[in-house]
Amino acid sequence: MKKTLGRRINQLRKDKGMTSEQLSEQCGVNAVHIRRIESGSGLPSFHLFLKICNVLGTSADYLLGDLLDNPVIPDSVQQLGKQLKHLEPEQVDMINEMIEVMIRHTKKEQV
Structure with a gap:
């Protein structure tokens, strides 16, 4: 640790x-x-x-x-998880792709 x-x-x-x-x-x-x-x-x-x-x-x-043994999940992440349950699988895939693009873009800005 x-x-x-x-x-x-x-x-x-x-x-x-x-x-x-x-x-x-x-x-x-x-x-x-x-x-x-x-x-x-x-x-x-x-x-x-x-x-x-x-x-x-x-x-x-x-x-x-x-x-941590019992990590704290922020309320915003829990709320997002609840919202994702109401989407179709292809919509969840699209959101995952958007997040991946955002992470790659953010990493490029930091370099």
């Missing part, structure tokens, strides 16, 4: 164009501590974890979601 969380924080920080020093300054901690977290050799305190989420503009779900 430590390594996965650290990798996600590291990747998100880099995607935002930030250095570990910049992240540490905005979170009010030593850069060495941030590097330890990103390398997986340490975990942030709850308070620091919330600061990291805020500074990086992400949610705890994004950083921890699939690491």
